[in-house]
Amino acid sequence: MISVEEALARTLALAAPLPVERVALGEARGRVMARPALATRDQPPFDASAMDGYALIGDPPAGATFPVVGEAAAGHVYAGTLGPGEAVRIFTGAPVPEGATRVVLQEDVTAEGGTIRLNAAATGGTHIRPRGQDFRTGDSLSPRRLRPNDLALLAAMNIPEVTVTRRPSVALIATGDELVMPGEVPRPDQIVASNSFALKALVEAEGAEARLLPIARDTEDELRTVLDLASDADLIVTIGGASVGDHDLVGKVAAGMGLERAFYKIAMRPGKPLMAGRLRGVPMLGLPGNPVSSIVCAHLFLLPMLRAMLGLPPAPAPLLRAELSVALPANPTRAHYMRARLTRQDGLPRIEPFSSQDSALLRLLAEADALLVRPADDGPRAPGDLVDYISLNS
Numbered sequence: 001m002i003s004v005e006e007a008l009a010r011t012l013a014l015a016a017p018l019p020v021e022r023v024a025l026g027e028a029r030g031r032v033m034a035r036p037a038l039a040t041r042d043q044p045p046f047d048a049s050a051m052d053g054y055a056l057i058g059d060p061p062a063g064a065t066f067p068v069v070g071e072a073a074a075g076h077v078y079a080g081t082l083g084p085g086e087a088v089r090i091f092t093g094a095p096v097p098e099g100a101t102r103v104v105l106q107e108d109v110t111a112e113g114g115t116i117r118l119n120a121a122a123t124g125g126t127h128i129r130p131r132g133q134d135f136r137t138g139d140s141l142s143p144r145r146l147r148p149n150d151l152a153l154l155a156a157m158n159i160p161e162v163t164v165t166r167r168p169s170v171a172l173i174a175t176g177d178e179l180v181m182p183g184e185v186p187r188p189d190q191i192v193a194s195n196s197f198a199l200k201a202l203v204e205a206e207g208a209e210a211r212l213l214p215i216a217r218d219t220e221d222e223l224r225t226v227l228d229l230a231s232d233a234d235l236i237v238t239i240g241g242a243s244v245g246d247h248d249l250v251g252k253v254a255a256g257m258g259l260e261r262a263f264y265k266i267a268m269r270p271g272k273p274l275m276a277g278r279l280r281g282v283p284m285l286g287l288p289g290n291p292v293s294s295i296v297c298a299h300l301f302l303l304p305m306l307r308a309m310l311g312l313p314p315a316p317a318p319l320l321r322a323e324l325s326v327a328l329p330a331n332p333t334r335a336h337y338m339r340a341r342l343t344r345q346d347g348l349p350r351i352e353p354f355s356s357q358d359s360a361l362l363r364l365l366a367e368a369d370a371l372l373v374r375p376a377d378d379g380p381r382a383p384g385d386l387v388d389y390i391s392l393n394s
């Protein structure tokens, strides 16, 4: 069995960034920008007023008076020339008239019949945003997953379309004679397929597209047929049938179809029978069937693979720190990803693993905030120790 780190390195080696496409800015939220975006103009494109008031020249004392010779509003430049001793009525966002060095707030003047008088000496800055203060033509936004804030910046840069990595298409294949889809009537010896729904949601939240294929029954023929249906995907994910039982056929059938195996079995709990490889050119991840095992493996391997396919830097699931609230015995040779609850407190949160860690228990997984990470061969841990965890709440 290989380590989690080695398995991750081998799965990431299967995942290359996908081709790019252009999308309209309005469709770009959450997409991964593949190239830097370059501003096509300065922002603001002119010296702009930051306040409603009066634009004038110099630093006049309290009591000074000025004739108001014109007006500048947002979208309406003052076409005249401002001279010393004159003022232009100005509104927030308007271009500051040529030569003006200050905007006096309207609250700080008394306006009377086309003239203003300063109530007090103007203080506290010019209230002018200089041209290019936000960004200049040619300034760039580096490649990233686009958040709402980034979209506002791109719009201001006058970039109507962005180059993003194509969404990976992920084929999800549940396997097993015991499975029916939610809403169907299971026989007494059947259960409802659940894993695919968590996996679909995780895949979609990561910015990929998930396709639920028909459940593959436990025959070699049927598994082959469903794997064939997935051959146009960017990533094939099977669920179950990965272990050593007589009906665990995924490894055998995939091998018969030419799977180049990257690994099978890892020193990890849950998730030991994970397999990965390349099937006729398509990366494939064979997840264990136990619901918790498949979902934990998705966090640790499937999502990092998708991020790499999206062109993000190859990286493991992000680790956070928490303060352990109970004592834990030494962890043996398999890294353990324990379902745990987080409690907020000042500083780092407290983390408490559930007493049962059975990998079939979905109700406990639904209660869990985090996977507490126990590395392989980790010594005993005491309350108050700082430990790593992976968040399940995002």
Ligand SMILES: Nc1nc2c(c(=O)[nH]1)N[C@H]1C(S)=C(S)[C@@H](COP(=O)(O)OP(=O)(O)OC[C@H]3O[C@@H](n4cnc5c(N)ncnc54)[C@H](O)[C@@H]3O)O[C@H]1N2
Residues within 6 Å of the ligand: 174, 175, 176, 178, 179, 191, 192, 193, 194, 195, 196, 239, 240, 241, 242, 243, 244, 245, 248, 270, 271, 272, 273, 287, 288, 289, 290, 291, 293, 359
């Ligand atoms: N003799 C051994 N038996 C098992 C070993 C082992 O090393 N030696 N490993 C155990 C471990 S660890 C795991 S994990 C499981 C993984 O088995 P499979 O990947 O072959 O999964 P299945 O046998 O198909 O299913 C296991 C379990 O999960 C249920 N299941 C499967 N798919 C779904 C689904 N889509 N939705 C909901 N539940 C699903 C299935 O009904 C079984 O109950 O093997 C252990 N055995």
Ligand code: MOO
Residues within 6 Å of the ligand: 268, 269, 270, 271, 272, 273, 288, 290, 293, 359
């Ligand atoms: O690895 Mo299994 O995943 O413990 O249930």
